[in-house]
Amino acid sequence: MPDLTAPKNNPFPSASLLGYPRIGRRRELKKAVEAYWAGKIDAAALDSAAKAIQLASAKRLQELGLTEAAAVPGTFSYYDQVLDTTAHLGAVPARFGKLLNAEGKLDIDGYFTLARGNKEQQPLEMTKWFDTNYHYLVPEIGPETAFTLASTAKVDEFAFALANGIETRPYIVGPVTYLLLSKASDGAPAGFAPLSRLEDILPVYVELLGKLAAAGAGWVQLDEPALVVDQDIPAADVEAAVARAYEVLTAAADRPQILVSTPYGALEGQLGTFAATNIDALHIDVFKGTVPSAAALAGLGNKTLVAGVVDGHNIWRNDLAASAAKLDELKAAAGKVAVSTSTSTQHVPHDVAEETQLSEQLRSWLAFSDQKAVEVKTLAAYLADPASAKAAIDEATAVIASRATAEGVRRADVRARTEALTAADFSRSEYAVREAAQEEALHLPPLPTTTIGSFPQTSEIRSARARNNKGELSDGQYEQLMKDEIKRVVSLQEELGYDVLVHGEPERNDMVQYFAENLDGFDVTVHGWVQSYGSRCTRPSILWGDVTRKAAITVKWAEYAQSLTSKPMKGMLTGPVTILAWSFVRDDQPLGETANQVGLALRDEIADLEAAGIKIIQVDEPALRELLPLRTGDQAGYLTWSVDSFRLATAGAADATQIHTHLCYSEFGVIIDAIDGLDADVTSIEAARSRMEVVHDLESHGFGRGVGPGVYDIHSPRVPGEQEVTGLLSTAVKHVPARQLWVNPDCGLKTRGYAETEESLRNLVRATQVVRAGLLETVK
Numbered sequence: 214m215p216d217l218t219a220p221k222n223n224p225f226p227s228a229s230l231l232g233y234p235r236i237g238r239r240r241e242l243k244k245a246v247e248a249y250w251a252g253k254i255d256a257a258a259l260d261s262a263a264k265a266i267q268l269a270s271a272k273r274l275q276e277l278g279l280t281e282a283a284a285v286p287g288t289f290s291y292y293d294q295v296l297d298t299t300a301h302l303g304a305v306p307a308r309f310g311k312l313l314n315a316e317g318k319l320d321i322d323g324y325f326t327l328a329r330g331n332k333e334q335q336p337l338e339m340t341k342w343f344d345t346n347y348h349y350l351v352p353e354i355g356p357e358t359a360f361t362l363a364s365t366a367k368v369d370e371f372a373f374a375l376a377n378g379i380e381t382r383p384y385i386v387g388p389v390t391y392l393l394l395s396k397a398s399d400g401a402p403a404g405f406a407p408l409s410r411l412e413d414i415l416p417v418y419v420e421l422l423g424k425l426a427a428a429g430a431g432w433v434q435l436d437e438p439a440l441v442v443d444q445d446i447p448a449a450d451v452e453a454a455v456a457r458a459y460e461v462l463t464a465a466a467d468r469p470q471i472l473v474s475t476p477y478g479a480l481e482g483q484l485g486t487f488a489a490t491n492i493d494a495l496h497i498d499v500f501k502g503t504v505p506s507a508a509a510l511a512g513l514g515n516k517t518l519v520a521g522v523v524d525g526h527n528i529w530r531n532d533l534a535a536s537a538a539k540l541d542e543l544k545a546a547a548g549k550v551a552v553s554t555s556t557s558t559q560h561v562p563h564d565v566a567e568e569t570q571l572s573e574q575l576r577s578w579l580a581f582s583d584q585k586a587v588e589v590k591t592l593a594a595y596l597a598d599p600a601s602a603k604a605a606i607d608e609a610t611a612v613i614a615s616r617a618t619a620e621g622v623r624r625a626d627v628r629a630r631t632e633a634l635t636a637a638d639f640s641r642s643e644y645a646v647r648e649a650a651q652e653e654a655l656h657l658p659p660l661p662t663t664t665i666g667s668f669p670q671t672s673e674i675r676s677a678r679a680r681n682n683k684g685e686l687s688d689g690q691y692e693q694l695m696k697d698e699i700k701r702v703v704s705l706q707e708e709l710g711y712d713v714l715v716h717g718e719p720e721r722n723d724m725v726q727y728f729a730e731n732l733d734g735f736d737v738t739v740h741g742w743v744q745s746y747g748s749r750c751t752r753p754s755i756l757w758g759d760v761t762r763k764a765a766i767t768v769k770w771a772e773y774a775q776s777l778t779s780k781p782m783k784g785m786l787t788g789p790v791t792i793l794a795w796s797f798v799r800d801d802q803p804l805g806e807t808a809n810q811v812g813l814a815l816r817d818e819i820a821d822l823e824a825a826g827i828k829i830i831q832v833d834e835p836a837l838r839e840l841l842p843l844r845t846g847d848q849a850g851y852l853t854w855s856v857d858s859f860r861l862a863t864a865g866a867a868d869a870t871q872i873h874t875h876l877c878y879s880e881f882g883v884i885i886d887a888i889d890g891l892d893a894d895v896t897s898i899e900a901a902r903s904r905m906e907v908v909h910d911l912e913s914h915g916f917g918r919g920v921g922p923g924v925y926d927i928h929s930p931r932v933p934g935e936q937e938v939t940g941l942l943s944t945a946v947k948h949v950p951a952r953q954l955w956v957n958p959d960c961g962l963k964t965r966g967y968a969e970t971e972e973s974l975r976n977l978v979r980a981t982q983v984v985r986a987g988l989l990e991t992v993k
């Protein structure tokens with residue numbers, strides 16, 4: 214048991230993780246939360262499932278050597294860390310009415326209401342967390358938002374772990390990042406900036422710090438990743454906000470020592486801003502970022518520098534020699550140095566040792582969360598006594614060297630093909646030529662209706678796949694079940710009156726993993742689950758070698774689906790950028806090189822789909838925005854290779870073949886030029902949760918090709934009414950020429966149930982009919 218009477222000015226732990234997965238080694242949290250939503254377990258059972266995960270994770274990290282006080286991060290969350298912060302600040306948008314209970318607290322049901330919406334209210338908007346495939350819930354802050362400490366979950370979690378003998382380090386999003394990630398609430402006056410409410414949220418942070426200190430917390434972690442991004446407000450304003458926020462927080466009468474973490478990139482000039490505050494430790498990302506100058510580091514004075522040298526975002530084994538060299542530099546310039554990860558390891562799975570089906574060679578190249586804990590510990594040992602880490606460092610160096618020459622990592626046939634590419638391989642005919650050819654081939658009505666690709670992945674589909682994987686169902690039986698499903702989905706769309714159909718993607722476990730399983734150069738995991746949002750997880754594939762297509766992947770399914778209908782059936786592929794973004798991608802060559810290899814494999818697939826009679830092919834690129842570098846100076850280079858790889862994939866298509874693309878996120882304006890550069894004939898994008906804000910960007914940009922701003926938010930079980938959809942479409946036709954507009958949901962329907970899906974899709978068609986009739990009126 215820790216000595217509770219010990220003074221609370223412990224040094225920062227020499228080895229720690231910035232954060233840890235919270236979904237559980239076997240997705241226990243996902244299962245418990247979904248069971249709770251379905252009414253199968255009660256709040257007490259959910260609470261005990263959550264506690265079991267917290268304790269198991271804390272114990273595991275201790276076993277791995279993170280035994281110092283505050284080394285285990287208190288990063289548990291039922292749904293999202295930004296939502297947790299919203300709960301602690303009581304920042305419930307007024308549109309939800311009275312969500313706090315009689316004691317002024319947001320209970321678990323109120324919390325989930327913000328995440329999932331209710332009959333009247335859409336949930337908080339969801340958007341990407343920095344350059345990751347994790348999504349957070351966007352706070353809505355206005356001049357009217359009242360802030361009170363409406364949750365003590367972080368205090369309770371801390372006390373629970375402590376009672377079990379483990380002093381954790383509670384985590385919460387820092388005040389500046391919290392407000393920079395917020396959007397102005399609906400009723401806020403034009404130009405209102407959430408950051409203007411800084412003074413008002415600080416007292417709630419102070420109150421929380423007091424409660425954590427009273428519970429015995431020696432350290433707290435305030436996460437400020439927004440500081441590594443170029444904000445669209447002047448840097449001086451950000452600096453002033455940081456200075457003020459930490460002036461107030463560090464002056465709190467009773468508080469734990471404060472670590473500020475700045476993951477996801479280089480802090481650059483803002484390092485000095487933090488150096489000037491009275492915080493006790495500053496974490497910087499020196500994996501993606503660089504080692505700051507000695508002068509900047511010297512400015513930290515007595516603060517501990519927590520060096521994020523081990524990558525928290527990808528799974529390659531750490532180059533311990535390179536990390537040791539960085540630590541030497543840091544130690545020479547800064548007073549106190551501790552070792553950690555660049556980001557929370559919530560982005561990588563628990564444990565490589567679980568993946569016994571992978572070759573020993575591949576496994577030796579990898580480090581998941583648990584391996585990273587050991588790496589951090591090794592590097593901390595190095596700092597204390599370089600000789601003690603020599604064997605581990607030499608081993609890592611040897612293993613990393615073995616990758617360079619391993620079979621499949623560099624293939625002459627693949628390299629010859631990418632080296633022979635010329636400019637012509639990246640361009641199609643003029644859009645006007647294609648438009649005419651497609652019009653003749655397709656004869657679509659105005660405002661054509663379609664869906665984004667997937668239909669609900671029912672438990673029958675998933676269990677059939679699970680049984681096929683276990684060998685309980687033959688490949689033939691599995692294929693027949695998928696075909697039956699496709700038939701059902703096609704006739705449903707015909708019955709609902711859709712113009713362009715999809716096959717529903719039942720045969721895909723995931724839109725990236727499915728392709729990874731069918732391409733050379735990848736391996737997939739069995740237990741490597743990573744949270745994407747809420748209870749939803751993915752198993753990112755491992756892209757370790759040169760990529761080629763073994764054989765046609767999607768053609769037989771598309772051909773079968775097209776044989777069932779006279780309406781056009783969309784072929785459905787995932788684009789190169791998204792395949793890279795949602796895999797653990799090799800780090801030994803530029804991403805653009807890897808993207809072109811994937812682009813060529815897709816190009817071959819498109820040629821085969823065309824040969825099989827498919828006239829419309831959608832190449833999804835929902836991750837285009839996600840990989841956009843956080844610093845503006847790095848963005849142009851990224852946009853060139855990413856757009857090029859998509860063009861390489863699609864430019865072999867005939868003029869009459871209509872290429873669609875799909876993107877799902879709301880900050881569309883940021884990369885509209887890149888989306889235009891993709892040169893797709895039709896682009897569908899998320900728009901429903903942000904209530905069509907995107908059409909203004911389309912209008913001001915003069916976007917000239919087909920576009921389908923989503924009119925049905927598929928990330929929540931809520932059904933959009935016919936009038937609501939009519940309203941959204943009416944807004945759209947005011948800003949975008951009707952001949953360019955398509956009608957579709959925001960995204961695929963795989964996470965939805967059939968009941969709400971059918972009703973919603975029916976409302977989309979009805980609303981389209983109303984708006985089409987209105988268009989005819991205006992023509993008359």
Ligand SMILES: Nc1nc2c(c(=O)[nH]1)N[C@@H](CNc1ccc(C(=O)N[C@@H](CCC(=O)N[C@@H](CCC(=O)N[C@@H](CCC(=O)O)C(=O)O)C(=O)O)C(=O)O)cc1)CN2
Pocket residue numbers: 346670672675676677678679680721722723724725726745746748749750751752795835963964
């Ligand atoms: N990679 C990726 N990233 C993405 C998206 C995406 O679609 N893919 N969409 C955006 C939103 N993010 C999302 C992330 C995950 C899911 C999602 O639905 N995930 C599923 C898992 C999908 C999957 O891999 N399914 C497998 C495994 C399913 C499973 O859990 N099987 C059971 C067995 C079931 C049974 O026996 O009945 C098990 O393994 O325990 C399959 O269908 O084969 C989930 O969390 O539930 C949706 C959206 C952005 N990022």
Ligand SMILES: [Zn+2]
Pocket residue numbers: 665835875876877959960961
């Ligand atoms: Zn989508």
